[in-house]
Amino acid sequence: MQRISSLAELDHWKGLLPGDTLGFVPTMGALHEGHLSLVNMSLERGDKTLVSIYVNPTQFNNPEDLVKYPKTLEKDLKMLEVVGCDAVFLPTAEMLYPEGLKSRAFSFGFLGLHMEGAKRPGHFEGMATVVTKFFELIQPDFAIFGEKDYQQLCIIRHVVAGENWPVKIVPGPTVREEDGLAMSSRNLRLSEVERAEAASIYAVLSKACKEAESFNSVAELKSYCMEALNAVPSLSVEYIECCDEKELQPVRELDPKSPTRLFAAVQCGNVRLIDNLPLF
Known part of the structure; x- marks a missing residue:
């Protein structure tokens, strides 16, 4: 598995994939079987799969939540290698936000009015900012998002359609623990x-x-x-x-x-x- 830590390394790795179908699974790390199910979907669907691990500050409306978000990088990398992931992208904030940590403006229509959109102001703008930045840098053929974050999935589909991103959004079913709790x-x-x-x-x-x-x-x-x-x-x-x-x-x-x-x-x-x- 290729470990990519710079934009130059990302460009070099992509240059080795002419004609290959590239799947992308964005994550914030602290991986579990739910994430791995999305990675496996990508592996089955495309020729190559790239997973990103980046805890995105602009989508946290609660600073304490950002500080306490679990970080298990070495464990994550081992899990991805075991399932056969082709590459993992580990960007810094400077790579994704060269002009500083700031979300751009979006129009989510009705999709962002209720639930998470109402309770977590700025969350979806931050999420959509980093996802579209990933699309720009990685240029995947498809990207997989879990249905556990169903409102996020709908908003990403809306942004992709509205901004004509050439990437297919594929939903992944929620994976649950034995007692039904959604993996998170x-x-x-x-x-x-x-x-x-x-x-x-x-x-x-x-x-x-x-x-x-x-x-x-x-x-x-x-x-x-x-x-x-x-x-x-x-x-x-x-x-x-x-x-x-x-x-x-x-x-x-x-x-x-x-x-x-x-x-x-x-x-x-x-x-x-x-x-x-x-x-x-």
């Missing part, structure tokens, strides 16, 4: 008790989805989820939302004929966790 780098920060109680997030959301047609209204379904989750000692609900899959606008009624997803952001101790599941 932030899970490493949970205490033993918090980790056990965090499994309630999936348990409650999946029960609501399975029994969706038994609820009389969106408000009733959301209320059930909030009450069930807030009853768990370690958990505090930030939001529960039912949104259409395309524009991510909150739905007014439960319609099995309309593709809809159930979203949640939950504070577990000092760690903020998000998840989503298809409702209809």
Whole structure:
């Protein structure tokens, strides 16, 4: 596996790939099986796969969250080598932000109005800034993004379409622990008790989805989820939302004929966790 630490090394490595289909998986490190599933998807789909590891400061609206974000670089590199990743790009802030750490302006339409867009101001601008910078430098044929961050996935698709980036965005299904908890780098920060109680997030959301047609209204379904989750000692609900899959606008009624997803952001101790599941 090629370890790339400069723009010159990146250009040299790309120059050795004429005609090869290049897949790209952006990460912030602290890798887990969810990340590796995306890497494996890329390996199966293309000729070469490049993974980036970069903790992007501009997408953290909470400075404490940035400081505490897990960093396990040597372990990450070993995991990528084992699965057969072709190259890993380890950029510095100076490479990606030569004019300083500043996000550029985007128009996300309706996609950024609710949920993470409302609760984490500047997050999606920072994320889209670094992703488009990666697209510019790496020039992949396709890039893979996990459905756990479903709103992010939708926003990247929107940016790619709106700015005519020649890269195909491929979704990767959420990978879960045995008890249903969505795999996340932030899970490493949970205490033993918090980790056990965090499994309630999936348990409650999946029960609501399975029994969706038994609820009389969106408000009733959301209320059930909030009450069930807030009853768990370690958990505090930030939001529960039912949104259409395309524009991510909150739905007014439960319609099995309309593709809809159930979203949640939950504070577990000092760690903020998000998840989503298809409702209809």
